[in-house]
Amino acid sequence: GAGVSQSPSNKVTEKGKDVELRCDPISGHTALYWYRQSLGQGLEFLIYFQGNSAPDKSGLPSDRFSAERTGGSVSTLTIQRTQQEDSAVYLCASSSYMSSGNTIYFGEGSWLTVV
Amino acid sequence: EDKVVQSPLSLVVHEGDTVTLNCSYEVTNFRSLLWYKQEKKAPTFLFMLTSSGIEKKSGRLSSILDKKELFSILNITATQTGDSAVYLCAVSGTYKYIFGTGTRLKVLA
Numbered sequence: 001g002a003g004v005s006q007s008p009s010n011k012v013t014e015k016g017k018d019v020e021l022r023c024d025p026i027s028g029h030t031a032l033y034w035y036r037q038s039l040g041q042g043l044e045f046l047i048y049f050q051g052n053s054a055p056d057k058s059g060l061p062s063d064r065f066s067a068e069r070t071g072g073s074v075s076t077l078t079i080q081r082t083q084q085e086d087s088a089v090y091l092c093a094s095s096s097y098m099s100s101g102n103t104i105y106f107g108e109g110s111w112l113t114v115v
Numbered sequence: 116e117d118k119v120v121q122s123p124l125s126l127v128v129h130e131g132d133t134v135t136l137n138c139s140y141e142v143t144n145f146r147s148l149l150w151y152k153q154e155k156k157a158p159t160f161l162f163m164l165t166s167s168g169i170e171k172k173s174g175r176l177s178s179i180l181d182k183k184e185l186f187s188i189l190n191i192t193a194t195q196t197g198d199s200a201v202y203l204c205a206v207s208g209t210y211k212y213i214f215g216t217g218t219r220l221k222v223l224a
Binding site: 031033035041042043050055089091102103104105106107108109111 | 151
């Protein structure tokens with residue numbers, strides 16, 4: 001696609017429910033990133049994909065968080081048994097292969113509110 | 116541990132003023148430094164810097180990198196109210212981008 005597409009744009013869920021956030025990167029981009037941004041805070045790295053592999057999952061806050069990428073394209077971030085502290089904007093970004101450091105392009109984000 | 120520090124945290128200026136935003140970093144295997152503008156949700160790309168001393172310029176915005184002293188600055192001249200935003204600095208190490216907490220700029224009419 002023309003840009004990084006994320007869905008849903010807004011999600012309100014009850015504490016304890018599971019949520020899935022979807023990211024469709026720019027066509028041809030092999031690298032995909034998930035970041036989290038809490039209100040008034042900077043971007044917190046969650047996970048990085050190169051193709052379908054995730055060489056670095058170190059940013060995932062707990063085992064309630066998981067992510068996968070299929071076909072080298074779409075990625076899903078799943079949060080199980082959501083907690084109120086999970087409320088944040090979840091930003092996905094993609095870039096072409098990292099050689100000398102490429103620009104990453106962000107989607108509009110998914111605003112998650114856990115009530 | 117890799118880190119990126121931005122200063123000031125926030126800044127209020129009047130239209131027409133010039134501002135300088137700072138970004139210092141400690142990153143293993145530095146590859147590039149990026150500046151983004153964030154107004155609502157998605158950060159939008161401004162500049163990518165890889166070499167020291169070469170100024171990147173776009174309209175009233177310019178940026179330069181010092182790889183010896185490990186910092187970059189973003190300058191905005193003749194500020195306008197539309198420049199009000201959070202400006203984010205990100206540094207690429209091995210593969211991931213580490214972001215600073217940003218500088219919140221407010222330009223008053």
